[in-house]
Amino acid sequence: xxxxxxxxxxxxxxxxxxxxxxxxxxxxxxxxxxxxxxxxxxxxxxxxxxxxxxxxxxxxxxxxxxxxxxxxxxxxxxxxxxxxxxxxxxxxxxxxxxxxxxxxxxxxxxxxxxxxxxxxxxxxxxxxxxxxxxxxxxxxxxxxxxxxxxxxxxxxxxxxxxxxxxxxxxxxxxxxxxxxxxxxxxxxxxxxxxxxxxxxxxxxxxxxxxxxxxxxxxxxxxxxxxxxxxxxxxxxxxxxxxxxxxxxxxxxxxxxxxxxxxxxxxxxxxxxxxxxxxxxxxxx
Numbered sequence: 001x002x003x004x005x006x007x008x009x010x011x012x013x014x015x016x017x018x019x020x021x022x023x024x025x026x027x028x029x030x031x032x033x034x035x036x037x038x039x040x041x042x043x044x045x046x047x048x049x050x051x052x053x054x055x056x057x058x059x060x061x062x063x064x065x066x067x068x069x070x071x072x073x074x075x076x077x078x079x080x081x082x083x084x085x086x087x088x089x090x091x092x093x094x095x096x097x098x099x100x101x102x103x104x105x106x107x108x109x110x111x112x113x114x115x116x117x118x119x120x121x122x123x124x125x126x127x128x129x130x131x132x133x134x135x136x137x138x139x140x141x142x143x144x145x146x147x148x149x150x151x152x153x154x155x156x157x158x159x160x161x162x163x164x165x166x167x168x169x170x171x172x173x174x175x176x177x178x179x180x181x182x183x184x185x186x187x188x189x190x191x192x193x194x195x196x197x198x199x200x201x202x203x204x205x206x207x208x209x210x211x212x213x214x215x216x217x218x219x220x221x222x223x224x225x226x227x228x229x230x231x232x233x234x235x236x237x238x239x240x241x242x243x244x245x246x247x248x249x250x251x252x253x254x255x256x257x258x259x260x261x262x263x264x265x266x267x268x269x270x271x272x273x274x275x276x277x278x279x280x281x282x283x284x
Contacts, residue, residue, distance in 0.1 A: 001099075002048065003182050004030040004064060006089060007073035009038040011142070012104065015175035016071060016182075017042055023183050032063065054085035057092075064096035069182050072103045074118065083120035090121075094130045100188055101125065102133040102181050104174070107193060109255045112246040131188040133181050138195030138258045139168040139247075141277035144205065148281055150234070157206040157219045160227040160245050164252035167195030169263055170272035177266040195258025196271040208275055212282055224249055 003020060007013040008031035020029050026046030033039045039049045052059035054075050064070060072089050075082045086103070093101045103125055106118040118136075125132045151157055177194055181187045206219040222230070224245040231241035250256060264271050 001067045001069075002028055002030045002065065004032060004050075004068050004070045004098075005073070006032040006052075006054075006071065007075070008042070009033050009035070010073060010076070012171050012175055012178075013073050015171050016073075016178050017047065019172075019175050019179045020182070021045065021047070023179060030063075030068075054088055057088045060088055060092035064093050064098050066097040066099075068093075068096065068098045069100045070098050070102070071178055071182055072101060074104050074121070082117040083124065086117075086121040087124050090124055090128050090130060094128045099131060100133060100182075101130045102135055102178060102187070104178070105134050105136045107136050107138050107195065107256060107258055108191070109258075110247075110250055111253075111255060112243070112250040114243050114247055133187045133189075134191040135174070135178055135181065136191065136193050137174045138193075138263075139166050139251075139256050140174070141168050141170050141196075141272065141274055142281075143168070145277045145281035148209075151209065151217065152213070152215075155215055155217045157202050157209065157217060158222055158227065158230060159202045159219070159251075160222055160224040160248035161202055161251040162221055163201055163203070164248075164254060164256075165199040165201045166251050166256035167197075167199045167258040168256075168274065169194070169196035170277055173263060173267060173271045177263055180266045180268075192262040192266065193258050193260040194263040194266075195256070195260070196274070197261070197264055198271075198273065199257045199259075200274055205274065208278055212275075212278055 005016050008017050030048040031039050031042050032050045032052050034053050036051050043049045050063050070093050075085045106115045203219045206217045209217045227245045228241045232238050
C-alpha cells in the first residue's frame, strides 16, 4: 500500500510530500512527476519516484496498486484540456482498485470559468465509482504574496474585486488537509470546503502591506477589462488573464468566502494568517 501524490514537484505537491515524510515511512510514499531530476531530493530520502505525464495516458499504466491512496493535484495546463488529463488518472486509479482518490478542486460556490474544469473532473470522479474525497481548496495566500514586485514598485494593490472578500490560506495549510485525508480514516466519499479562518478584502491587504513595509500602499479597484489589459501588458497570455479577472469578479460576489471551518478542523489548528504570509514574503 502506497500513498501516491501526482504533481509532486509542483508548489502544492512539494508541501504534501514534505508533510507526508513527517507522518509515514518514505517507502510508503510515491511521488508522480514528469521530470525525475526535479524529484532527486525526495528519491534520496527514500521516496519512490514514478515518471508519468497527464498527456501520456500509457505512462499511468500499472502505476497504482489496489489499496493505494492517491492525491490527484489538478493540472496547471489550462490550454490542454485538464478534464481529459485528470480522467487519465481517474481511469488508472479505478482500474487498479485504489482505496481513495482525493482531488484538489475549487470551492463549490465558485462560478468563475476557473471552476469549470474542476466541476467536470468532480463529475468524472463521482461517475467512476472510485472512493473519493473532494478537497475544494479556496484561494492561496501565495497567489498574492509571491507577486509583490509590481505592488511594491507602484505602491498599489490592483484588483477587479471591488469590496469583495476571500478566505485564503497558505499552501502549507491546504497540504496539511490533504495529508490528514491521505493518512486518516473515514474520508471516503466526503467533500470538504476549504478556506482560511478569516476573510479579508484588498483594502485590508493593502493596509497590511503598508504596516509591514512602512510605505503607503493603496488599493486601486479597477474594472475586469482593465485588469486583463494590465496582466496581458505584463506578459500573461490573454486566456489566463481572463481567468484571473473572472476570479476577481467572483471575489466581489463573495464566492471565495469559505465559512465551513473544514480546513482548520482537518489540520487541527487555526489556518495561517495573511499577515504571516506577507511577513514571510517580504523577508524573501
